[in-house]
Amino acid sequence: MEVLFLDEECQLLQEIEPHMKRMRWEEEHWDQQIHLYREREQLKWNTNNQKIVERIWRTSFPNSTRKSPYVHILDLHECGFIRPHVDESRYCGGIISGLSLLSTSIMRLVHTNPQLSNICKADLLLPRRSLYRLTGLARFEFTHEILANEESNFRGKYVPRQRRISVICREFPVSQNDVTSSKPENQMKIIPQSE
Template sequence: RWAQGIIAQRSIPLSIEGRAYLGTGQKLRCSNPLPWRSLIQAIHGFRETEIAQWSEESREILQRVRDMAFPPGVSQLSLVHVLDLDKTGYIKPHIDSVKFCGCTIAGLSLLSSSVMRLVSEQNPEDWMDLFLPRRSLYILRGTARYEFTHEILKDKESFFDGQKIPRERRISVICRNLPVLPAPT
């Protein structure tokens, strides 16, 4: 039962990482789209948006992420969630709502390394820290997706294996699949 379904630290080669989120050329704007409203209280020091239009190079990178994260034929959310977390920002423990997100969450970590903590909802003594280096991909599915909270630690708490992992501004590009709705009765 221990956090099955975690895939982490796959390095994704990116040639334009410094151009705010994969070279879309857009400025990140604050928005609170309805599906993410429940997350607003869990995230501090951030801006976010959802993007449908990407550069050709970015589309290729996102397709590689999707190919690694989702089995063929799985319906995915068309909009990609982009979260810009300030150096002082952090994400409190949460489980993404099953109303708005399916069984898999795939996040590409850009600009800064960070530490993600997963904690069992049933037994908080069961926890794991994941080192997410800059340009890494993490994928949460199965037990890790549904039964463990995930959070990005504050800079002052950002340690992995006894080593300080300095946090800077972090952009995450998050792909999700559609929730599976129950069949009508």
């Protein structure tokens, strides 16, 4: 479901693009998770775009959340992709929410336990101007990735992916004790087969 009107997407891009155009495309992220990208953090927004950022917060985060004032902007080249990974809790808390601009893409979630990874996986269609939210099991027990254009298939149909900008809101990083307590109690476990 789209959460932005086309004119709101244009308005966000008018503020984001001048900064991004001054940056060069990076081939590899420092943690080797992203290929062909540009990224930055943005603290201040114009009045109209601040309302959009606040809408992301209202939609995705409880009122009690300690939100980071910095919004992460990730610009993924049309030939770029994001490899499977779990974001480290020392960089962000238990909820990550992102707005997809410019292009539809496929996010793949795969369970981190190798014994479950063949059966516990899902491809999520992220339409242009949609909002995604990762929390709970999806946040802590599944890797997430954005498929490369040539792998971008959803339910047997090719979904062309072009350049994509994500506007990502996150909680403040949490301590290791908080991470352990915020992980869902209903974690997926392997049930031994009876003989």
